[in-house]
Amino acid sequence: xxxxxxxxxxxPVAGRAxxxxxxxxxxxxxxxxxxxxxxxxxxxxxRHAGTEEDPWIIGMxxxxxxxxxxxxxDADVREAAAEHPNLRVIFKDAQNNSLxxxxxxxxxxxxxxxxxxxxxxxxxxxxxxVAEAVRQGVPVIVLDRAVQGDExxxxxxxxxxxxxxxxxxxxxxxxxGAGRIVELEGLMTSTPGQDRHRGFLEGLDQAANxxxxxxxxxxxxxxxxxxxxxxxxxxxxxxxxxxxxxxxDPGAHGAWLAxxxxxxxxxxxxxxxxxxxxxxxxxxxxGILDATFLYPTGGAEAIATALAILNGEQVxxxxxxxxxxxxxxxxxxxxxxxx
Amino acid sequence: MTAGRNTLQRWGATPVARAxxxxxxxxxxxxxxxxxGSFFRWSVHRDxxxxxxxxxxxxxxxxxxxxxxxxxxxxxxILALAAVCFAWLTLPxxxxxxxxxxxxxxxxxxxGSLSGALVARMRLQPFxxxxxxxxxxxxxxxxxxxxxxxxxxxxxxxxxxxVVDLPRAFxxxxxxxxxxxxxxxxxxxxxxxxxxxxxxxxxxAGRYLYAVGGNQEAARLAGVPIRRTLIxxxxxxxxxxxxxxxxxxxxxxxxxxxxxxxxxLDAIAMxxxxxxxxxxxxxxxxxxxxxVLTIGYLQKILSLNAAPEATRLMLTGAIIxxxxxxxxxxxx
Numbered sequence: 001x002x003x004x005x006x007x008x009x010x011x012p013v014a015g016r017a018x019x020x021x022x023x024x025x026x027x028x029x030x031x032x033x034x035x036x037x038x039x040x041x042x043x044x045x046x047r048h049a050g051t052e053e054d055p056w057i058i059g060m061x062x063x064x065x066x067x068x069x070x071x072x073x074d075a076d077v078r079e080a081a082a083e084h085p086n087l088r089v090i091f092k093d094a095q096n097n098s099l100x101x102x103x104x105x106x107x108x109x110x111x112x113x114x115x116x117x118x119x120x121x122x123x124x125x126x127x128x129x130v131a132e133a134v135r136q137g138v139p140v141i142v143l144d145r146a147v148q149g150d151e152x153x154x155x156x157x158x159x160x161x162x163x164x165x166x167x168x169x170x171x172x173x174x175x176x177g178a179g180r181i182v183e184l185e186g187l188m189t190s191t192p193g194q195d196r197h198r199g200f201l202e203g204l205d206q207a208a209n210x211x212x213x214x215x216x217x218x219x220x221x222x223x224x225x226x227x228x229x230x231x232x233x234x235x236x237x238x239x240x241x242x243x244x245x246x247x248x249d250p251g252a253h254g255a256w257l258a259x260x261x262x263x264x265x266x267x268x269x270x271x272x273x274x275x276x277x278x279x280x281x282x283x284x285x286x287g288i289l290d291a292t293f294l295y296p297t298g299g300a301e302a303i304a305t306a307l308a309i310l311n312g313e314q315v316x317x318x319x320x321x322x323x324x325x326x327x328x329x330x331x332x333x334x335x336x337x338x339x
Numbered sequence: 340m341t342a343g344r345n346t347l348q349r350w351g352a353t354p355v356a357r358a359x360x361x362x363x364x365x366x367x368x369x370x371x372x373x374x375x376g377s378f379f380r381w382s383v384h385r386d387x388x389x390x391x392x393x394x395x396x397x398x399x400x401x402x403x404x405x406x407x408x409x410x411x412x413x414x415x416x417i418l419a420l421a422a423v424c425f426a427w428l429t430l431p432x433x434x435x436x437x438x439x440x441x442x443x444x445x446x447x448x449x450x451g452s453l454s455g456a457l458v459a460r461m462r463l464q465p466f467x468x469x470x471x472x473x474x475x476x477x478x479x480x481x482x483x484x485x486x487x488x489x490x491x492x493x494x495x496x497x498x499x500x501x502v503v504d505l506p507r508a509f510x511x512x513x514x515x516x517x518x519x520x521x522x523x524x525x526x527x528x529x530x531x532x533x534x535x536x537x538x539x540x541x542x543x544a545g546r547y548l549y550a551v552g553g554n555q556e557a558a559r560l561a562g563v564p565i566r567r568t569l570i571x572x573x574x575x576x577x578x579x580x581x582x583x584x585x586x587x588x589x590x591x592x593x594x595x596x597x598x599x600x601x602x603x604l605d606a607i608a609m610x611x612x613x614x615x616x617x618x619x620x621x622x623x624x625x626x627x628x629x630x631v632l633t634i635g636y637l638q639k640i641l642s643l644n645a646a647p648e649a650t651r652l653m654l655t656g657a658i659i660x661x662x663x664x665x666x667x668x669x670x671x
Binding site for chain 1 (some may be wrong): 363372375377380382383386390402483486487488490492494500502513515587590591592595638639642643645647648
């Protein structure tokens with residue numbers, strides 16, 4: 001430094017005099033910044049002690065809180081975390097936008113959380129940010145929907161094919177191998193819709209039970225008003241229906257409303273999926289649905305797994321959640337686990 | 340003889356006749372693809388009328404706004420907000436429905452008036468104002484409901500929960516009269532059509548609405564109270580959206596903050612298919628009624644025949660264009 005006034009550092013580069021000088025100053029500044037950033041990066045891991053005074057911080061990025069099932073997932077995480085005073089969870093809602101969710105993962109890494117839980121909106125755009133977080137030393141638990149590759153810490157999710165299969169098997173047994181069935185499908189461009197359909201057909205096993213017939217299929221796109229419309233059509237075109245299988249509980253509820261309006265709700269069984277405490281389980285308790293199958297949120301399991309990781313324990317890479325069957329007989333006891 | 344034919348020809352060129360032609364075209368398709376004769380049963384038509392009623396109620400309000408050369412994108416969100424408010428007031432708050440209904444209608448009226456005031460007094464574009472209201476009302480619905488559906492499963496402050504009986508009003512609104520041949524919501528819809536017809540065709544305010552939509556400057560010079568007329572249009576649309584929201588909540592037996600997504604586009608399509616023009620100043624609620632039935636039958640026919648969703652979307656697009664062309668058809 002030649003004792004130049006400090007202000008020369010800030011002279012525009014375009015100005016000829018002092019141009020070289022200011023570039024040199026900038027290079028030094030840049031180098032300093034790089035060193036500071038690197039130092040921060042190195043010190044980032046295990047920044048918190050995991051005690052009540054200095055709790056571990058978990059960042060939870062939810063892809064869309066517009067869906068009741070995802071509201072329930074956050075509630076499950078919150079409830080599980082509340083039992084551990086050495087944990088604090090920061091919740092973020094990506095509002096169904098992959099790029100927002102990507103930014104949230106990056107923010108979590110920058111603010112130095114100890115672990116990230118993400119329920120990604122979709123695989124492709126979130127694979128790289130999740131991998132980057134893992135590379136920076138932040139463990140990532142991926143909930144419900146997967147990311148590509150294997151650069152994450154743990155995946156926790158349920159298996160829609162398996163749940164659909166259980167629903168098919170339950171109906172096959174309830175109908176004693178013969179009956180006329182209406183299937184109300186979710187959004188069939190989505191994987192859950194396709195899987196719940198495929199699993200159902202496997203569980204129904206029509207090859208061995210030719211008496212089981214799907215007489216009407218309607219796509220209600222997870223929406224109750226649409227399910228009611230489709231069910232009205234099914235009722236109009238079928239003099240006898242023995243069972244309705246809807247890909248979610250609101251769909252089954254909409255079908256029941258349509259059947260009741262036609263005075264035919266006693267004629268058939270209603271089966272749904274999801275079994276949210278405020279929704280499907282209540283419909284079963286009130287005698288609207290005959291059965292519903294839990295699609296678990298994995299919220300509690302995520303917190304348990306997070307604690308295991310933070311305590312340095314070994315955890316499996318994949319955790320597949322089981323389902324629970326709720327019927328009038330067992331809904332008061334919290335359903336029955338089936339695998 | 341010649342005079343008679345001329346009258347018939349002239350009638351055939353009116354917008355109502357053209358709209359009816361499109362509806363007849365749709366009914367003909369229904370007769371062709373009748374799903375093993377179920378299209379010929381009244382219960383199918385009754386169910387179609389029930390299903391289309393909430394859309395129809397929105398379309399009535401939309402007609403009034405479109406006649407002033409405006410647009411109201413907020414109808415679906417105000418519907419959801421009204422559904423949530425109605426469910427919240429009657430279920431967890433256990434108000435009697437007779438008290439809850441006027442409160443909910445006031446909420447719709449107030450939000451509609453706010454949109455109208457922004458359009459009329461601040462001279463903002465109706466598209467932007469109602470788009471903002473659409474987002475705002477949806478957010479408010481989510482705040483009130485806490486993001487959950489409000490059902491008869493009520494959580495107490497201490498965390499325990501119990502089931503309350505659905506108020507009678509829910510069952511009444513979602514029931515049928517005349518020997519089970521007509522849904523109450525359809526009667527509500529027809530009452531809205533009648534009220535809108537009286538407003539547009541029998542009241543001075545109706546003439547003002549057409550005048551403002553036709554040529555605002557000319558209307559101003561003729562002494563039409565522009566601001567009051569515009570506020571009336573959006574307030575009326577907000578009020579009818581709240582009516583539709585109450586019907587939606589009763590039919591779903593819950594207040595769902597996510598309900599009615601995208602209904603505003605259906606309502607606009609129904610108005611335009613009827614023959615009311617988006618440029619304003621022309622149209623009527625009778626045309627909208629025919630448009631509502633045309634779209635209602637289209638959806639019903641596709642559903643009865645269990646058409647796959649992808650086919651349904653393509654056919655809906657194609658048939659809407661056909662219906663509009665049918666309506667323009669001869670002479671132009």
